[in-house]
Amino acid sequence: MSATGTAAGESVSYIRNTEVPAKILTPTPEGSGIEGLRWLDQKADIVFGPSDSPAWVRVRGSFKRKDWTLMTTMLKWKYVSSGPAAPDFSMYVPIKEQETKAVIIAIGPLGEIEKTTLTVKAPYWPMKPPRRLSLTPGIGFTYLIYREDPLGVSLQEGVLTAKFSVNYQLIPAKLELGGSIYGNVxxxxxxxxxxESARFMGINARAGYRLPMRWFDWRWTAYGGAYFWMMFTSGSKYGIQYISGPQLFFGGASTDPNIRRIGLYIKYAPLFESFTAVKFANFEGAVGGACQITRPGARYNVQGTLDVSWLQFTHSVGNKIRLMTVSLGAQVGW
Known part of the structure; x- marks a missing residue:
């Protein structure tokens, strides 16, 4: 998510990276440790502020010890408890290296001192904020089978296909806008x-909401939007020129920055000639995925892609169209 604060009269945007959280390692006691201190988090989201300030994480804890006070020289405390009535506190740890260590000190009513060490481990170093805008061009080879009855058209093609995608994090890690276009070249x-050969083109426009669950430690996003499908044939001896409709799209992607990224999706789009001719038996369904080829952390993210789709549509004049495609390609994101 993002938050906005003000400093010296200027608006400052903060970006929270929920995809790859920092790890909160079990504190290592120094001496006898701190009695009554318990940490509530094993992972914490990394928050990026202005470019001249370090990233930081918020760590929550509980300290149940009457008349004792917690302190440290490097951390900013949101709330500190010194009694059992209000035992919970939060603190903000600036990430200055991949493993940032903070010494926590407890001071008793008679001047007693106890210490422990908290370690925040960043998933990679140096830390960089996630980008809001991503552009992804790609190219691939598509094998397709097209049939149309009762005209008796049966066609198989191998075509080069170009595609281009754009994605913008409207509210980082919460809400995003995306669009893509593909076409047989x-x-x-x-x-x-x-x-006569046929060529196909499609345009996707959708908005997505990042789901709060993290199945298999992946991020999952549900999208809704519109889909526009076009067909081009020489002389228009067969086929249909244009159909469109809404779409539902569900995608997941791995988040571990130390391994090559993997993404999967499934899509369903009912297709209509007009809103007066709505038939949900006319649709396009698709599944696919991408796997990173370049090493983790590379400047450009080159991926291999695989997409499989099935379209069926009955024209208002009675013609039945069936189209199956399998595409294998590559794309690069930045």
Whole structure:
């Protein structure tokens, strides 16, 4: 999520990275440790502020010891308890290296001193804030089978397909806007050769909400939006030019920065010629995924992609269209 604060009359934007949290390591006691001190978190979101300030994490704890006070020289305390009536506190730890250590000191009513060490481990170093805007061009090879009855059209093609995606984090780690376009660029195989080749283009526009669950330690996002599908044939001897409809899209992606990223998705889009001819049996469904090829942490994220789709549509004149595609490609994100 993002928060806005003011300093010296200026608005400052803070970005919270919930995809790759920092680890809160079990404190190592120095001497006898601190009696009554308990940490409530094993992981914490990393928050990025202005470029000239370090990233930080918020760590929650509980301290139940009457008339004792906690303190440290490097941390900013949100609330400190010195009694059992209000035992919980929060503190903010600036991340200055991959493993940041903070010495926690407890002072008793008679001047007694106890110490322990808290370690916050960043997932990678140096820390960089997540980007709000991402652009992803790609190219691939698509094998497709097209059939249309009762015209008796049966066509197989191998075509080069270009695509381009854009994504913007409207509210980082919460709400995002996205769009993509793909199109067949050049047929390299048409069977039978006596049938005019067909080309297809699609446009996606959607908004997504980051779901709070982290199944398999992946991030999951549910999208809704619109889908526009177009078909081009020489002389329009068969096919349909344009159909569209809403879409539902569900995607997941791994978040561990130390391994190559993997992403999966599933999509369903009912398609109509017009809103007066709504039939949910007319639809396109698709599944696919991407796997990072470049090493983790590389400047450019090159991925291999695989997409499989199925479209079925009955035209208002009675023609039945069936289209199956399998695409294998590569894309680069920055």
């Amino acid at each position: 050049q047929p390299v195989l048409v069977v039978p050769s006596t049938v």
